[in-house]
Amino acid sequence: MSKTSFKTPQAIRGTQDIFGPEAEAFAFVVETFERVRKLYRFRRVEMPVFEKTEVFSRAIGETTDVVSKEMYSFEDRGGDSLTLRPEFTAGIARAFLTNGWQQHAPLKVATHGPLFRYERPQKGRYRQFHQIDAEIIGAAEPQADVELLAMADQVIRELGIEDVTLHLNTLGDGDSREAWRAALIDCFGAVKGELSEDSQERLEKNPLRILDSKDPRDRKFVGDAPKIDAFLSDDARAFFDAVTSGLDAAGVKWTRAESLVRGLDYYRHTAFEFIPDEGSAAAGALGSQSTILGGGRYDGLMESLGGAPTPAVGWAAGIERLAMLVGEKGEPAIEAIVLVEHDDGLVAANALLSELRAGGVVADIMATGSPKKRYDKAVKQNPKAILRVNETGYYGMSGEGENERLAAVLANRK
RNA sequence: GCGAUCGUAGCUCAGUUGGUUAGAGCGCCGGUUUGUGGUACCGGAGGUCGGGGGUUCGAGACCCCUCGAUCGCCCCA
Numbered sequence: 001m002s003k004t005s006f007k008t009p010q011a012i013r014g015t016q017d018i019f020g021p022e023a024e025a026f027a028f029v030v031e032t033f034e035r036v037r038k039l040y041r042f043r044r045v046e047m048p049v050f051e052k053t054e055v056f057s058r059a060i061g062e063t064t065d066v067v068s069k070e071m072y073s074f075e076d077r078g079g080d081s082l083t084l085r086p087e088f089t090a091g092i093a094r095a096f097l098t099n100g101w102q103q104h105a106p107l108k109v110a111t112h113g114p115l116f117r118y119e120r121p122q123k124g125r126y127r128q129f130h131q132i133d134a135e136i137i138g139a140a141e142p143q144a145d146v147e148l149l150a151m152a153d154q155v156i157r158e159l160g161i162e163d164v165t166l167h168l169n170t171l172g173d174g175d176s177r178e179a180w181r182a183a184l185i186d187c188f189g190a191v192k193g194e195l196s197e198d199s200q201e202r203l204e205k206n207p208l209r210i211l212d213s214k215d216p217r218d219r220k221f222v223g224d225a226p227k228i229d230a231f232l233s234d235d236a237r238a239f240f241d242a243v244t245s246g247l248d249a250a251g252v253k254w255t256r257a258e259s260l261v262r263g264l265d266y267y268r269h270t271a272f273e274f275i276p277d278e279g280s281a282a283a284g285a286l287g288s289q290s291t292i293l294g295g296g297r298y299d300g301l302m303e304s305l306g307g308a309p310t311p312a313v314g315w316a317a318g319i320e321r322l323a324m325l326v327g328e329k330g331e332p333a334i335e336a337i338v339l340v341e342h343d344d345g346l347v348a349a350n351a352l353l354s355e356l357r358a359g360g361v362v363a364d365i366m367a368t369g370s371p372k373k374r375y376d377k378a379v380k381q382n383p384k385a386i387l388r389v390n391e392t393g394y395y396g397m398s399g400e401g402e403n404e405r406l407a408a409v410l411a412n413r414k
Numbered sequence: 415g416c417g418a419u420c421g422u423a424g425c426u427c428a429g430u431u432g433g434u435u436a437g438a439g440c441g442c443c444g445g446u447u448u449g450u451g452g453u454a455c456c457g458g459a460g461g462u463c464g465g466g467g468g469u470u471c472g473a474g475a476c477c478c479c480u481c482g483a484u485c486g487c488c489c490c491a
Binding site for chain 1: 416443488
């Protein structure tokens with residue numbers, strides 16, 4: 001490789017090149033999700049990575065941070081404003097409306113892939129990040145919430161992640177939520193001067209957010225703030241009760257989190273996050289980006305996209321964050337290495353290698369470098385068997401790793 | 415967008431209050447030894463010390479800017 005006069009371009013900030021054990025952990029998360037979603041009969045969908053900007057600005061809300069300062073938006077060559085998806089839900093809702101997926105309602109769908117948000121990267125937070133996502137669209141019953149949460153719980157358990165708890169709250173229906181919001185503005189507005197600067201701003205933009213502020217100046221008022229329960233309509237309360245009793249019946253452990261709210265405008269009723277328990281290994285591994293799965297009911301979303309009122313619930317989970325918690329996932333063990341001890345045996349070695357792989361044996365070949373050191377290099381990969389090939393062809397095996405597939409291939413050699 | 419820490423070989427890191435040709439381990443390549451074997455030893459390649467300015471007789475070390483990483487805030491998965 002000769003030196004060139006220009007510098008190699010760097011990767012984009014906040015993107016990752018995932019390799020080795022981390023890539024295996026990532027794949028493990030996706031594979032587990034795929035397996036579980038089939039058990040629950042969620043159908044696979046593939047969505048575009050970009051949409052018209054208004055899909056997100058209308059669905060998520062113009063005033064949210066996601067829309068106002070975190071989207072990757074650009075004008076395409078035709079002059080349309082497009083945006084790299086910052087989340088899945090808005091695009092899936094758009095697809096539901098534009099493809100006539102109403103005919104499939106209630107529709108259970110699942111997907112996964114990259115999302116983009118212009119944020120400051122830190123632990124568990126990237127500009128291109130990846131989520132697994134599940135949605136139930138066109139189902140108004142609390143049973144849908146229960147099923148969705150049971151699936152989330154099973155995904156996390158099958159990933160082997162422990163000490164994570166479902167934090168559950170209700171935001172009530174539209175009227176409940178508005179009344180609560182007004183009461184919170186009254187409550188916090190009275191002590192505005194004593195709140196943190198951030199919360200003084202939140203008071204106007206998103207007063208619910210003050211409830212989960214970490215600032216001690218805010219925390220002392222949060223305990224006495226009005227609770228959503230006081231504003232719930234009878235229907236909303238009955239809905240939440242049905243969700244919680246359904247979770248109990250499904251064996252999903254949960255805890256009530258009265259100050260849990262959602263940042264995006266479209267949420268109603270059920271809101272939830274799976275969060276590592278304080279002091280647990282998982283909490284330590286994640287740092288401050290502690291939510292590993294979050295979601296809720298978004299009955300108002302379809303209307304914001306110009307569709308008929310359509311109830312829906314969904315969640316998404318960050319694959320990177322989950323992958324940090326699943327532990328080391330080694331790459332698959334190598335079963336056989338074909339060791340070419342003499343270069344004249346290369347053809348025979350390649351024939352053997354093909355037969356091994358066709359026979360389902362995880363195999364590789366060692367044929368380069370100093371002939372005397374090939375064996376050392378092969379041994380370092382810790383294969384179960386080393387198949388020795390010299391100029392006369394295959395002549396013997398070292399190691400104890402013979403298994404049925406390997407034996408069958410050797411027995412059937414041409 | 416705000417704050418803090420950091421940026422030396424492919425990787426993990428040394429580098430003393432600024433002072434001759436910038437080092438180690440691992441990895442890589444080659445050799446000797448061994449010879450059904452992950453041994454030991456020897457040698458080699460590989461760095462304009464993230465980039466750009468500045469201070470100085472002299473900067474990897476000090477100052478400024480910039481890019482990036484990490485950890486918080488914010489936000490969120």
